[in-house]
Amino acid sequence: MTDPAVTLRLKDVSKTFGIVNVVDSISFDVKAGESVGLVGPNGAGKTTLFNCVCGQLQNDHGAVYFEDQPLNGMPTYRRARLGIGRTYQRTEVFPDMTVRNHLLVAERVHSGTGRLWKDLLNMSKPTKEEIEVSDRVMDLVGLMELADTPVAALGLGHCRLVELARALAGEPTLLLADEPSSGLDERETAAMSAVLRTVQRERGTAILLVEHDLEMVSEVVDRVVVMDLGSKVAEGTFDEVMANPAVRYAYLGESA
Amino acid sequence: MFETFFGFAIPGIPFGCTYAVIAVGLVLTYQATGVFNFAFPAQAYAASLVFTALIQSAHLPSWLAFIIAAVIMSPLLGLAFDRLLFSKIPNTNTTAKLVTGISLLVGLPSLLLVAFPSNYYNPPSLIWDINTVYLTFWEIPINGAQISSVVVTVLMLGALVGLLRFTNIGLQMRGAVESRRLVQLDGVNAGGVVAVAWMVSSFLAGMSGILFSPNFGEIQSQNYALLFVFALAAAACGSFRSLPKTAIAAVLIGIGQFLFQGYLPTTGFLFTTVLPSFPFLVLAGALLLMPGLRNLDSSADPLSSVDPPLPPTAAASRLPQMDRMIKIAWYTVLGVFVVSMLTWIPKDWESVLNQGLAFSALFLSITLITGMGGQLSLAQATLAGVGAFTAAQLALHLGLNFLIGGLIGAVVAAMVAVVLAVLSLRLRGLGLALMTLAAALLFDTAIFSNQTLAGGSGGLNIQAKWLGLDLNNPNGHLYFIVAFLVVLLITGMILFIRKGTTGRVLGALKGSETGAAGIGINLTKERIMIFALSGAVAGIGGVLLVIQENVANPQSFNYAFGLIFIVIVVTTGVSTVEGAIQGGFGFVVIQKLLGYAPARFADLTFVFFAFGALTYAAHPEGILEFQKRRSYQRIERFFPSAMKKSEENELAIGIAGGVSDD
Numbered sequence: 001m002t003d004p005a006v007t008l009r010l011k012d013v014s015k016t017f018g019i020v021n022v023v024d025s026i027s028f029d030v031k032a033g034e035s036v037g038l039v040g041p042n043g044a045g046k047t048t049l050f051n052c053v054c055g056q057l058q059n060d061h062g063a064v065y066f067e068d069q070p071l072n073g074m075p076t077y078r079r080a081r082l083g084i085g086r087t088y089q090r091t092e093v094f095p096d097m098t099v100r101n102h103l104l105v106a107e108r109v110h111s112g113t114g115r116l117w118k119d120l121l122n123m124s125k126p127t128k129e130e131i132e133v134s135d136r137v138m139d140l141v142g143l144m145e146l147a148d149t150p151v152a153a154l155g156l157g158h159c160r161l162v163e164l165a166r167a168l169a170g171e172p173t174l175l176l177a178d179e180p181s182s183g184l185d186e187r188e189t190a191a192m193s194a195v196l197r198t199v200q201r202e203r204g205t206a207i208l209l210v211e212h213d214l215e216m217v218s219e220v221v222d223r224v225v226v227m228d229l230g231s232k233v234a235e236g237t238f239d240e241v242m243a244n245p246a247v248r249y250a251y252l253g254e255s256a
Numbered sequence: 257m258f259e260t261f262f263g264f265a266i267p268g269i270p271f272g273c274t275y276a277v278i279a280v281g282l283v284l285t286y287q288a289t290g291v292f293n294f295a296f297p298a299q300a301y302a303a304s305l306v307f308t309a310l311i312q313s314a315h316l317p318s319w320l321a322f323i324i325a326a327v328i329m330s331p332l333l334g335l336a337f338d339r340l341l342f343s344k345i346p347n348t349n350t351t352a353k354l355v356t357g358i359s360l361l362v363g364l365p366s367l368l369l370v371a372f373p374s375n376y377y378n379p380p381s382l383i384w385d386i387n388t389v390y391l392t393f394w395e396i397p398i399n400g401a402q403i404s405s406v407v408v409t410v411l412m413l414g415a416l417v418g419l420l421r422f423t424n425i426g427l428q429m430r431g432a433v434e435s436r437r438l439v440q441l442d443g444v445n446a447g448g449v450v451a452v453a454w455m456v457s458s459f460l461a462g463m464s465g466i467l468f469s470p471n472f473g474e475i476q477s478q479n480y481a482l483l484f485v486f487a488l489a490a491a492a493c494g495s496f497r498s499l500p501k502t503a504i505a506a507v508l509i510g511i512g513q514f515l516f517q518g519y520l521p522t523t524g525f526l527f528t529t530v531l532p533s534f535p536f537l538v539l540a541g542a543l544l545l546m547p548g549l550r551n552l553d554s555s556a557d558p559l560s561s562v563d564p565p566l567p568p569t570a571a572a573s574r575l576p577q578m579d580r581m582i583k584i585a586w587y588t589v590l591g592v593f594v595v596s597m598l599t600w601i602p603k604d605w606e607s608v609l610n611q612g613l614a615f616s617a618l619f620l621s622i623t624l625i626t627g628m629g630g631q632l633s634l635a636q637a638t639l640a641g642v643g644a645f646t647a648a649q650l651a652l653h654l655g656l657n658f659l660i661g662g663l664i665g666a667v668v669a670a671m672v673a674v675v676l677a678v679l680s681l682r683l684r685g686l687g688l689a690l691m692t693l694a695a696a697l698l699f700d701t702a703i704f705s706n707q708t709l710a711g712g713s714g715g716l717n718i719q720a721k722w723l724g725l726d727l728n729n730p731n732g733h734l735y736f737i738v739a740f741l742v743v744l745l746i747t748g749m750i751l752f753i754r755k756g757t758t759g760r761v762l763g764a765l766k767g768s769e770t771g772a773a774g775i776g777i778n779l780t781k782e783r784i785m786i787f788a789l790s791g792a793v794a795g796i797g798g799v800l801l802v803i804q805e806n807v808a809n810p811q812s813f814n815y816a817f818g819l820i821f822i823v824i825v826v827t828t829g830v831s832t833v834e835g836a837i838q839g840g841f842g843f844v845v846i847q848k849l850l851g852y853a854p855a856r857f858a859d860l861t862f863v864f865f866a867f868g869a870l871t872y873a874a875h876p877e878g879i880l881e882f883q884k885r886r887s888y889q890r891i892e893r894f895f896p897s898a899m900k901k902s903e904e905n906e907l908a909i910g911i912a913g914g915v916s917d918d
Contacts, residue, residue, distance in 0.1 A: 093768065
């Protein structure tokens with residue numbers, strides 16, 4: 001991979017569980033600052049593909065590149081430090097921590113300035129810059145009012161926003177958002193779409209979005225990749241893929 | 257040659273069969289209820305104690321005693337465990353399930369000692385007499401107890417496999433383990449199904465206790481704990497899933513144990529050290545090598561999202577004004593405590609409170625690893641022992657000052673903890689708890705029982721010349737000053753860590769390892785670091801403890817204390833430093849006060865804490881911490897400005913809560 005405009009490149013990525021090819025030879029690119037939707041029916045392999053990109057699963061075949069760098073074999077935390085942020089289908093928040101602390105820990109890990117000896121000398125207080133960054137991100141996602149609330153006290157909608165804010169606090173080049181509208185109502189979904197658009201357009205963050213809500217997908221993404229039963233069945237703009245008979249068959253069971 | 261082989265192997269079969277009954281009961285409970293029942297040996301002990309007491313004290317016939325102890329009492333005990341405790345714990349809360357089981361393991365035998373203060377010797381056989389030889393194989397006499405074990409095991413296993421594989425309730429049990437709530441949506445009475453599983457497995461526990469008791473001269477709870485460990489190894493070999501594999505592994509472990517015993521020279525290292533560690537080595541080996549055991553807690557309830565969130569700790573939810581008041585109160589208590597210790601407190605009570613300081617230091621290691629790191633280690637007492645015996649050996653052989661040796665001991669304890677962490681890197685929750693338990697048991701049998709390393713059963717006396725200072729002078733206060741400063745230092749260190757980057761990283765690790773890795777946290781490094789820190793603190797606690805007790809006694813650091821310590825700290829509050837300190841002082845003060853009561857109540861300390869820990873599921877912040885939060889809320893009502901902030905918070909929380917309801 002030598003194209004500097006490409007943030008993420010998947011080349012023939014495959015993942016097998018037992019005898020089932022959950023992801024079967026998937027290839028596509030996500031360009032810098034681009035928003036790509038990854039859609040498909042349940043069981044299509046979207047989340048497994050996400051896990052292969054993040055390193056929570058290692059792909060069996062093929063290669064994953066992030067900004068020219070091959071990721072195969074690299075553990076999750078190193079991929080995250082390279083600039084891959086992620087939200088989860090089933091929220092993965094830290095219940096005992098406040099919203100602000102979620103962001104501060106992500107910032108500190110990203111900057112790599114946290115040290116045990118600094119903690120022991122009480123030199124680890126958040127800096128003014130770190131607080132400003134966390135304030136900006138909380139403001140962006142609409143969590144400022146809840147900054148000092150423990151996440152255990154929040155509902156699902158706010159937890160999804162906390163996850164998003166935490167991922168953004170690490171200033172990712174690529175954001176993987178896994179069904180961010182799951183469990184949200186119409187108003188919250190619209191708010192989430194607006195945040196994702198802002199993140200892409202104002203920060204230039206590339207987004208790979210897994211989502212079942214096709215209205216949200218149409219609002220957020222520039223391009224769509226459709227998966228079914230582990231394989232890529234279509235790629236193109238939202239309107240193009242929705243008009244594709246293979247996609248209609250995968251989603252609606254309509255005959256091509 | 258064959259005769260010798262079978263001569264060694266055959267006596268192992270009945271033992272293996274008894275291990276099989278327990279192991280199968282464990283697997284059944286785990287598979288049908290999702291609970292790894294640490295209370296199993298306590299249930300076996302309870303049944304055999306009641307069975308023997310009914311025969312020897314109440315003079316009932318053995319068949320009637322069996323019906324009361326095994327057929328009625330044991331299942332009812334299981335039913336009570338389920339209805340009153342485990343059914344209230346969300347299926348995904350592994351720590352709460354483990355802590356509840358451990359609490360019962362610790363509390364039930366102590367409670368039974370109060371109810372049955374007499375010693376019971378020569379427990380009777382269930383069916384055939386232990387003193388009568390009914391069969392001989394290769395000239396090996398087989399007595400009634402051995403035949404009973406084999407026959408009952410075969411019958412029970414057959415019935416169980418039939419129940420699980422070929423009946424409707426067996427199918428429902430397998431469904432209920434994933435989610436009680438989900439199978440209820442299919443019209444299954446999940447509560448009833450799980451209750452039946454508990455009753456059946458508790459019956460097995462009672463049966464195994466009664467079956468095995470004739471092998472002991474006296475009924476003692478620790479004998480059943482040993483049985484449990486053998487069974488645990490077998491259950492691990494069956495991946496806590498397969499009943500037939502578990503049963504076969506149990507019988508093989510029984511046979512292997514007797515073969516090693518027969519063939520190994522009785523004076524060699526292998527016989528004296530490795531053989532007693534046999535079941536722990538099997539358990540550790542299974543945990544390390546069997547991939548199925550790495551994801552013991554991976555089954556997630558699909559309906560877990562309907563569970564209410566855990567409440568924030570008192571410290572996290574209280575208002576700034578309250579924080580200031582608490583700080584002032586703490587400083588006042590601290591000042592009064594120091595002045596009192598140096599002036600008017602009687603010597604016997606000063607000694608008790610000094611011991612409280614030592615335990616506080618040790619318990620702070622649990623705050624670090626479990627409260628902050630979210631890792632359930634059952635080997636903290638062992639790590640304390642490593643620190644203490646290292647210091648003692650350095651003083652004994654090299655003449656090194658005990659305090660300097662203590663620091664080296666802390667480093668050695670940290671290194672042992674690191675080895676444990678590295679071995680356990682792939683294990684979580686139950687797997688990690690079992691691995692640390694296996695390590696604790698290994699140290700008990702291989703290191704702490706070694707005459708050269710730990711001074712045998714009497715331990716190593718701490719000599720005044722080792723200390724350099726007049727630390728163990730009962731008329732001075734030097735020990736108090738040193739121990740107080742050490743605890744203060746550790747407390748400060750933990751508070752700074754909590755406030756700093758490491759504290760936040762550990763909070764992330766505890767909250768969600770997946771989420772933590774996703775933001776770039778190196779889980780391996782953090783886990784090793786928290787094990788090392790916690791090991792070092794435990795080591796220092798161990799050193800303080802042996803100086804205070806004037807002896808480094810292996811009994812003070814055996815695996816059972818590792819379990820008891822967890823129960824104590826969980827009761828008082830595992831996530832706060834004051835929880836550990838209150839636990840340390842509470843442990844010794846309650847023991848001292850119970851010393852004034854009749855001797856039969858001596859073990860009630862464990863009962864108090866065990867029953868306190870049973871509230872862990874409802875109040876994971878600890879029962880004291882929960883009470884504190886309630887008290888703070890009451891006090892806050894008197895502060896109008898605080899009220900305003902509370903209302904704002906509640907409003908925000910209410911809005912957020914409404915999202916998921918919609």
